Amino acid sequence: MKIVFPVLSLEMGGGARFIYHLANALVDKGHDVEVVMPDKGLQVWPLRAKLKRVKELTPASIPSADFILPNFYLTVKPAFESQKGRVVRLSLGYEPLWVPESEIAKQTYLIGAPIMSISQWHRQLILQETGLQSTVISGGVDFSTFHPYPKTSKQTGYKNIFYIMRDPISGYTWKGGAEFLKAVTRLKDQVNFDLTVSIPENAQFKSPVPCNVKTSNTDQELAHLYAEADLFVYTSYFEAFGLPPLEAMASGTAVVTTDCGGNRDYVQNGENCLSVPPSDIDQLSSAIYYLLTEDTERQRIAASGHSFAQAWTWERTANQVEAFLLSLK
The missing domain is CATH 3.40.50.2000 (Glycogen Phosphorylase B;)
Structure with missing residues (x-):
């Protein structure tokens, strides 16, 4: 599958780390994965997925794909308006809880796109606030990096x-x-x-x-x-x-x-x-x-x-995403 992640940045923070680990894991499964990011966005971690730099995220700058996975409320509109692939709303946090434009953020859940949430609590929160069901995918750990070392x-x-x-x-x-x-x-x-x-x-x-x-x-x-x-x-x-x-x-x-x-x-x-x-x-x-x-x-x-x-691998997360996307085809 061709999968596109439109992002504003890949700076420090859990949401960005989730995206880069998931994108890399999907590449490892053989998918064609591309991250689209404005020129001013920062990339902190190495990506095995393709990275496309654009002046700004607009419908015209989104590549064609089988699935487009916007993960933050400001990336949903250009993805949806591009009409270049099936949009699936990847929610890494229910943004109306903390962003100033809470009502605008809420509307990005109401566009009719399938939603992926990242925990049962998160799924229940989206259901409570929007009336919409979502499919849960889990976070993971890169065990080649995160493992025990001697204690200081x-x-x-x-x-x-x-x-x-x-x-x-x-x-x-x-x-x-x-x-x-x-x-x-x-x-x-x-x-x-x-x-x-x-x-x-x-x-x-x-x-x-x-x-x-x-x-x-x-x-x-x-x-x-x-x-x-x-x-x-x-x-x-x-x-x-x-x-x-x-x-x-x-x-x-x-x-x-x-x-x-x-x-x-x-x-x-x-x-x-x-x-x-x-x-x-x-x-x-x-x-x-x-x-x-x-x-x-x-x-x-x-x-x-x-x-x-040990069971919480990014491969497991990629398998969950892959299975859900295939169920939509």
Whole structure:
């Protein structure tokens, strides 16, 4: 099949990473995959799919294809108006929850195109807000990159917490960064730990506790940060899926995560992670403290998460997409 992904950019962020992993996995299955992106869009990761640069996304700039998969509300209109292939709305997050043009974003779900969602929670949200059914495809992990490495705590003697701090000024107000900082501030006088923070937007960051600020511009850099940590913490209020906790599990690292919706498809509280309510600083602090201080439990949860994650491959995701697209022909 010829499959086209019109995108605005492939910068840092879960949505862009989902696209590039999915596009590459579909190429590996033998499909003709092309990503169309404006000249000003950034490409952070390597693509095995073809990349077509255009001045801007317009109906004329969209190549002909069997299927066109717009994944963000601003890419739906040029894809639909191009009439150059069957449009399937790939939703990587229900945009009316956070974009300023919420009603315009909602209308992009009401064009009559089939919809792919990325978790059962996400499917239910789209149904609730639009009355439309969607087909769930799952996220995955690249196990050639995300796998265990030696823990830095074996050399330092201090357990290491890893956190990805998204920049609120860039619009990431639902990621729970403020709650995380409050939790670790509480814990700094109760238990010794090292803190490593990655900021994808390279924003200025002031931590109330000592921390190592790292860059993670490639999957390889991110994989090392996950794997070298003893504990990964994730604090989003809502997510359509949420790749980081699953990637941390694959990296052999124990996870504390909020119950943010889309991760319910793979989160098993007390088995492969500890899950706490969003914005609940008391429970978040307690969960972090527990896994920092209970070595046997932390190692058990890390091992369980690593084993569980093995089934969540991008090949599996590509198989799900392929099967759904073929059902539409």
